[in-house]
Amino acid sequence: xxxxxxxxxxxxxxxxxxxxxxxxxxxxxxxxxxxxxxxxxxxxxxxxxxxxxxxxxxxxxxxxxxxxxxxxxxxxxxxxxxxxxxxxxxxxxxxxxxxxxxxxxxxxxxxxxxxxxxxxxxxxxxxxxxxxxxxxxxxxxxxxxxxxxxxxxxxxxxxxxxxxxxxxxxxxxxxxxxxxxxxxxxxxxxxxxxxxxxxxxxxxxxxxxxxxxxxxxxxxxxxxxxxxxxxxxxxxxxxxxxxxxxxxxxxxxxxxxxxxxxxxxxxxxxxxxxxxxxxxxxxxxxxxxxxxxxxxxxxxxxxxxxxxxxxxxxxxxxxxxxxxxxxxx
Amino acid sequence: xxxxxxxxxxxxxxxxxxxxxxxxxxxxxxxxxxxxxxxxxxxxxxxxxxxxxxxxxxxxxxxxxxxxxxxxxxxxxxxxxxxxxxxxxxxxxxxxxxxxxxxxxxxxxxxxxxxxxxxxxxxxxxxxxxxxxxxxxxxxxxxxxxxxxxxxxxxxxxxxxxxxxxxxxxxxxxxxxxxxxxxxxxxxxxxxxxxxxxxxxxxxxxxxxxxxxxxxxxxxxxxxxxxxxxxxxxxxxxxxxxxxxxxxxxxxxxxxxxxxxxxxxxxxxxxxxxxxxxxxxxxxxxxxxxxxxxxxxxxxxxxxxxxxxxxxxxxxxxxxxxxxxxxxxxxxxxxxxxxxxxxxxxxxxxxxxxxxxxxxxxxxxxxxxxxxxxxxxxxxxxxxxxxxxxxxxxxxxx
Numbered sequence: 001x002x003x004x005x006x007x008x009x010x011x012x013x014x015x016x017x018x019x020x021x022x023x024x025x026x027x028x029x030x031x032x033x034x035x036x037x038x039x040x041x042x043x044x045x046x047x048x049x050x051x052x053x054x055x056x057x058x059x060x061x062x063x064x065x066x067x068x069x070x071x072x073x074x075x076x077x078x079x080x081x082x083x084x085x086x087x088x089x090x091x092x093x094x095x096x097x098x099x100x101x102x103x104x105x106x107x108x109x110x111x112x113x114x115x116x117x118x119x120x121x122x123x124x125x126x127x128x129x130x131x132x133x134x135x136x137x138x139x140x141x142x143x144x145x146x147x148x149x150x151x152x153x154x155x156x157x158x159x160x161x162x163x164x165x166x167x168x169x170x171x172x173x174x175x176x177x178x179x180x181x182x183x184x185x186x187x188x189x190x191x192x193x194x195x196x197x198x199x200x201x202x203x204x205x206x207x208x209x210x211x212x213x214x215x216x217x218x219x220x221x222x223x224x225x226x227x228x229x230x231x232x233x234x235x236x237x238x239x240x241x242x243x244x245x246x247x248x249x250x251x252x253x254x255x256x257x258x259x260x261x262x263x264x265x266x267x268x269x270x271x272x273x274x275x276x277x278x279x280x281x282x283x284x285x286x287x288x289x290x291x292x293x294x295x296x297x298x299x300x301x302x303x304x305x306x307x308x309x310x311x312x313x314x315x316x317x318x319x320x321x322x323x324x325x326x327x328x329x
Numbered sequence: 330x331x332x333x334x335x336x337x338x339x340x341x342x343x344x345x346x347x348x349x350x351x352x353x354x355x356x357x358x359x360x361x362x363x364x365x366x367x368x369x370x371x372x373x374x375x376x377x378x379x380x381x382x383x384x385x386x387x388x389x390x391x392x393x394x395x396x397x398x399x400x401x402x403x404x405x406x407x408x409x410x411x412x413x414x415x416x417x418x419x420x421x422x423x424x425x426x427x428x429x430x431x432x433x434x435x436x437x438x439x440x441x442x443x444x445x446x447x448x449x450x451x452x453x454x455x456x457x458x459x460x461x462x463x464x465x466x467x468x469x470x471x472x473x474x475x476x477x478x479x480x481x482x483x484x485x486x487x488x489x490x491x492x493x494x495x496x497x498x499x500x501x502x503x504x505x506x507x508x509x510x511x512x513x514x515x516x517x518x519x520x521x522x523x524x525x526x527x528x529x530x531x532x533x534x535x536x537x538x539x540x541x542x543x544x545x546x547x548x549x550x551x552x553x554x555x556x557x558x559x560x561x562x563x564x565x566x567x568x569x570x571x572x573x574x575x576x577x578x579x580x581x582x583x584x585x586x587x588x589x590x591x592x593x594x595x596x597x598x599x600x601x602x603x604x605x606x607x608x609x610x611x612x613x614x615x616x617x618x619x620x621x622x623x624x625x626x627x628x629x630x631x632x633x634x635x636x637x638x639x640x641x642x643x644x645x646x647x648x649x650x651x652x653x654x655x656x657x658x659x660x661x662x663x664x665x666x667x668x669x670x671x672x673x674x675x676x677x678x679x680x681x682x683x684x685x686x687x688x689x690x691x692x693x694x695x696x697x698x699x700x701x702x703x704x705x706x707x708x709x710x711x712x713x714x715x716x717x718x719x720x721x722x723x724x725x726x727x
Binding site for chain 2: 013083085115124127128129130131132147148149150151152153154155157158159160161162163164165166167168169170172173174175176178187195258275277278279280284285287288289293296297305306309310312313314316318319324
């Protein structure tokens with residue numbers, strides 16, 4: 001069949017209508033902002049200046065979560081775990097520069113840093129998971145994993161800006177593993193084992209609002225001022241002995257990063273040197289979902305585009321005539 | 330309008346035997362993967378070199394992200410022929426559709442091989458589990474639906490071969506609906522394949538990470554569709570010793586050059602808008618990869634804008650190969666090269682078994698294409714044709 005110019009223009013017009021609809025239709029949908037901190041959100045405050053690198057938290061975490069331990073608690077510093085893994089949900093890492101003489105200083109100094117799930121206020125892993133295997137508790141904000149739902153696509157691993165979810169690559173029946181703030185111990189009145197065991201108060205458990213208050217109080221103190229600090233949990237009343245407050249960098253990591261996290265951090269060394277990523281205040285989950293909702297909310301845009309496409313293909317099938325209208329032939 | 334015939338010829342040849350051997354090797358490693366896990370050790374190295382920094386390797390990036398892009402021939406031609414009503418390209422539709430059916434079906438199979446907990450796959454389609462906020466959800470549902478649409482679109486070809494005239498006629502009656510759906514679904518998931526990267530945020534270099542990823546992925550997928558049609562038409566003409574489709578391909582080249590120009594314009598406008606132009610000249614490895622991509626995208630534009638070069642089958646072939654490499658590299662860069670994991674030092678390069686599985690998938694696709702093109706009425710029947718042994722042309726549709 002020959003295509004007359006007029007027919008072509010008509011078809012092209014229908015095609016363009018469909019294409020335009022694809023661009024214009026989504027305009028009314030609203031951008032999704034960052035999610036808010038849940039009302040009873042709990043988390044951790046890690047103060048690198050108080051951490052002495054004993055790694056008792058690494059071993060206590062394994063004990064609490066039924067993970068294989070190679071050393072007894074009193075020799076926790078000998079634990080050979082080097083990185084987060086399916087059997088290590090919490091790790092203490094070390095920053096060293098030059099001679100590594102002074103603690104909590106960037107130049108010629110050293111510092112410890114705790115790495116474990118940050119329990120993001122607006123987590124990328126939860127937004128990414130196609131089957132709701134990663135969920136954020138509406139009350140406490142704990143991000144937890146349900147193997148029964150999981151399909152093993154590992155999009156959570158790819159989406160996490162902190163490298164937290166760990167996958168069993170060498171198992172026929174693999175799972176994702178990560179810190180869940182020991183939420184399985186709460187009904188026994190216990191809380192995150194890493195904070196519970198920490199002898200110096202470097203890792204503190206509690207409601208996120210109280211942790212943020214405490215972080216701000218420490219930052220407001222003149223370096224060298226002697227004070228007591230809460231230990232284990234803000235709710236247990238445990239206190240450290242009097243000790244001088246360190247000099248902090250003017251930043252509470254996790255207050256704003258990626259829409260905020262329920263694990264907050266204080267340090268004397270800039271956080272990027274400790275291996276923490278620089279993240280914008282807008283969560284990546286909100287960006288991704290804004291795109292998805294703009295294009296697919298209520299399936300309005302796809303329906304409009306489909307309407308345009310149907311009009312175009314119907315016309316093109318009619319035009320040919322014959323019995324087998326609109327066939328692929 | 331167009332008549333189709335099978336290419337004819339022998340099914341067992343050195344080429345098909347070689348392809349079959351590659352498929353068998355891949356099948357062995359896939360078996361190991363299902364018994365021991367996707368990172369298990371084999372005598373030939375780990376099944377995959379995936380790790381928690383690079384948790385998606387070539388099974389996702391090549392087999393699915395690039396593979397379905399290469400399978401966009403059916404989609405791109407359907408847009409041109411049925412939506413923009415360019416009937417003159419009709420003879421290319423069936424071969425393109427055949428490649429699309431296989432590309433997408435194998436993409437779906439590859440997903441099952443890659444999924445750690447594959448037996449739960451149905452969760453993604455079940456309202457009790459599905460998370461519509463997830464980009465992966467959109468991709469999975471859309472690809473699953475599109476695979477079905479493609480088989481329906483292709484079914485009249487098989488029905489003709491089996492002599493099921495009524496069945497073919499019935500499908501052809503609703504073909505316009507299938508074609509419309511077949512244009513909608515790739516538009517949705519090919520763009521979403523780009524959106525997958527948005528949530529990865531700071532891990533993806535800002536020269537690749539943009540909110541326009543869906544638009545850039547969609548445009549490059551459409552150009553991959555056109556390029557793959559040119560590529561396959563040229564190879565089929567050689568391989569099956571059939572008359573060339575040059576007159577049609579050279580017109581298609583103009584369309585392709587236009588889509589490519591739009592892609593490049595959008596990409597540079599976005600980089601300028603986000604203030605990334607300076608970083609393109611940083612001289613680092615990623616800048617090099619960026620310019621390599623751009624060169625591969627630009628070469629077909631240069632070749633296809635010259636009316637004399639468009640006459641040359643060789644120029645058309647080189648241009649289409651360059652385009653396919655460009656879009657493939659764009660996807661590899663976005664998902665692997667421009668990705669910097671957080672936490673620990675991670676490295677990824679596919680292991681031998683991992684590569685063999687992907688090669689086996691490609692071999693299976695080529696093998697199936699050869700076998701089906703020889704058996705089913707897929708190739709465009711030329712009016713006065715002097716080509717080799719052929720079976721009777723099958724009149725199909727109008």
